[in-house]
Amino acid sequence: MSSIPFKVIRVGIIQSPTHRHSVPATRSDDAMLRYFSAGKGYYCHHDQKTELAAGFCSLFPPHTPGITICDQHDPYMYYYCRFTGTYALTLVNQINERRGTIFQVPDEAQLVDIFRRMFEIYPGPLPPERRDMPMTRLDAMLALLLTSLAESDNGPRTANLSGVILQNYLHDHLSDPTDLETIAQDLGVSKSTLVRQARKLLGKTILKAHEEMKMNWAQTLLASEQLSIADVAAHVGYRDPLYFSQVFRKHFGVSPSRWRQENLRQTPPQER
Template sequence: MFHSEESKQQLNPLLPGYSFNLYLVAGTTPIIENGPLDFTIDRPHGMKGYIINMTVRGEGRIFDGTDAFDCKPGDILLFSPDTPHYYGRAPGSPDWYHRWVYFRPRGYWANWLKWPNQTRGVGRLRLPDPTLVTEFDELFQQIDRTHRGARRTSEELAINLLERLLIRAFEETPENLPTPLDPRIQATCQFIAKNLAEDVSLDDIARHVCLSPSRLAHLFREQMGMNILRWREDQRITLAKQLLLSTRTPVSTVAGKVGYDDQLYFSRVFRKRVGVSPSGFRKASEEARHPYGELHLHSQGEHIQAMVAGEDARR
């Protein structure tokens, strides 16, 4: 009897031989000591897509030798394409239950798939909070239930849930968490903002926050990603744009209000940062708010009044 290649394929993704031809497959692997799934997955060349998994019970052992590491409940792993797969139940653990999703990513997911903590191409994320563990566990289960659904859009809906899972993993990666701003840097920013029109020196600012100028400069760049002069210039230009948009204050006065005594120098800085002169910026903003111009609006109003008068005369 003839058997097609498709019929010969292993249809159980938990057993060797499954082709993983789909764009998304999900499930839970319950590995129990001496059970039918208690073997080591060994794929030296990895797979074409990604696999993300989360341990929910017991422990798993990834790799062997000096690269080996164990994963425990709350640990999430991301296997990149072509990354060697070598994993199974950790010795000494009676079981290892892990939820998993195999997927082919969308192009714009690239940044969410660059996990900083990696061992031989396998990214690792440990969830420290039981609440987070529950949240991610539910997401894995939702993806599994959804992709098995009978709806015509089941795969697309599951991919949307997977996108949410990857975004949440990105958010919870320690390297991506927002770093609390040092109180001295907060005080520095507040001091500069209050004295934006003044030409305060680095020494003045350092004295105000009780730091040496060199230490302040280093700490500010480390926390803000730019030096103090650049940050102050950003604030000055932002304030200048607000004044130009919301007031009829002359450009020379605006320059003084944001800390530039020389109007020509202010205009050069503004043009360099915004791409247009201060007066050009104001003019373009006004035209955007009144695309037909005041004269046109006035004549349009007169035209409407004339039409109304004509209607009154004919009544």
């Protein structure tokens, strides 16, 4: 489970709840995303009370305390997705760092469309054993959902580098080759400063960090049968599919085509 980048645990919609409706911020070790499309409610923790209104999202990382409570006079309606995954939780931390845990959504139509497509893939209750299944198309939709939120608030870069800025930049450029000169120029620092700060802030080189992100994203793309291996390679910045396959095998011990075959063979038919 720890190596799966995205994993949906439950997805659904809350409509016309009773005025007493309340739920924990998160359960277990999972994160929780809610998009409020109508009405309002409140996130409460100790003496803190934050209003949740239509057009807002709440995105809580694992083990977030507090509860979400429905407004008695104007009950909310919301879409929700409970999830986990190595890359998914990284994106949650980045979004929270930039926007907080409760924020307004810039593109509501896109968010609702992704949620509805997730319902179409798997309209019924998800099986309990799904947590241990390989990635599927439903999990790829979660990846699209989180990356759309992460990329919708790309503020200007700054020469005051931080680990978050570096990670956000690399995630935003997964389809680009890893070129140190270009990255340094975009971030407003010298190449030598970039190399030195990256080791300090990320604990590894830029090249290694970007390669790991690209390979995790490649797994997500391979979970869909719609892209060829060459297409997946191009989406993660590799012009040569053979070289991409070599790098993928180095990380996961199998070729991209073999990884896809093994994972699709274990995927429930309704999720393909």
